[in-house]
Amino acid sequence: MKYDILIVGGGAAGMAAAITSAERGKKVVLAERESDLGGILNQCIHYGFGLTYFHEDITGTEYAARFRKVILDKNIEIMTDADVISIDEDRSAVISGKNGIIKVFFDFCIMASGCRERSIGSVFTGGTRPAGIYTAGEAQKMINLAHYDLGERFVILGSGNVGQIVARRLKILGKDVAAIIERNESLGGLNKNRHDCIEAYGIPVILRSTVDMIYGEGRVSAVRINNLDTGKTEILKCDALITAIGLIPDRDVAENLKKNGTYPDWLYFCGNCDNIHDMVDAVTMQAEKLASDICRLMEER
Ligand SMILES: Cc1cc2nc3c(=O)[nH]c(=O)nc-3n(C[C@H](O)[C@H](O)[C@H](O)COP(=O)(O)OP(=O)(O)OC[C@H]3O[C@@H](n4cnc5c(N)ncnc54)[C@H](O)[C@@H]3O)c2cc1C
Structure with a gap:
C-alpha cells in the first residue's frame, strides 16, 4: 500500500501531525504500537494540560481524548497494536501488528515516537538489584492504568517534572515519600510543579546528592544517599526506588537511515x-507546523 505520509507513533505529536496532514487532503497512515492512541498522555491523570492550546486546564487523558475524537472523524488509516519495526531507504516501512507483518510505502515519514527513560543502569549505583526499582514512567503507568500497589515508602531519584508528579501521586495514594534526591543545587522542573507537588505535599528534598548504593535481598530495603559536596552518606529506608533521571528521544527505528550525521x-x-518537551501544547503546535510544512512541500513539487 502506498501513502503520502507515514506517521510513526500516535501520541500528542503523531495525532496532531496526522490531523493536519489529512485536513490538507493527504493520504495518511498512522501506526501506534499500543492498543490506543494518546501515548504518554494516557497515564497522565493529573491536571496541567492544554493551558496554551485550549486555554483550559485539563488532564492528560482528557487532552488525548479530545484529539482522538477529532482524528477518528478524519480520513486517516489508523493502525493500533502496530509496531513500526523498520524504515528503509526505498521509503518503505515494515509494520508488525494484528494482521501479521505488512510493508507500506510512502513519500514522507514523520517520526512521532516519543522518548525513552534513562534507567538506574545509566547512573553509577552499587549494591544489589532487588525488586522494587522502577522508572517514573513505568511506575506512573502501573499505578494509574493497572492500579498496582508498588510499595509503602519511596525514594525518588531525580527532581524534574516527571519525578515531582509521581511523588505527588504517591502522596495522594497515602504512601510515604522519604525524599526526592537531586544532584543539582535546586529542584528541576516547572515552578508550578514545585508549588503544586513538592510544597503542597511537604515532600522532603535532598539537594546536591545522589543514590550511590541500593540495599535489599529480594526487595529494596534501603538506599544510601551520598552528598556530592561533602561525601557524607546517610541511609534511607524504603521499599521502592523510583528513577526520574532523564528522557532521551527515541529514534531507534530510524537510526539506520542516518548517513554522515544527517537523515x-x-x-x-x-x-x-x-x-x-515539558508541555504537551508545544508538542501539538510543533507537530501541526511540521505537518503543514511537509504538505506545502508536497504541493509545491
Ligand atoms: C509524568 C509526565 C507528566 C507530564 N505532565 C505534563 C503536564 O502537566 N502538562 C503538559 O503540558 N505536559 C506534561 N507532560 C509532557 C507531555 O505529556 C509530553 O511531552 C507529550 O505528551 C509527548 O507527546 P509525544 O507524542 O511526543 O510522545 P508520546 O506521548 O511518548 O507518544 C509516542 C508514541 O509513539 C509510539 N511509538 C513509539 N515507537 C513506535 C514504533 N516503532 N511503532 C509504533 N508506535 C511507536 C508510542 O507507543 C507512543 O504512543 C508530562 C509528561 C510526563 C511523562
Missing part, C-alpha cells in the same frame, strides 16, 4: 522524538 530529506521528527 534523508523525506524523514522528519516531532514531539519528544525531536526534543524533550
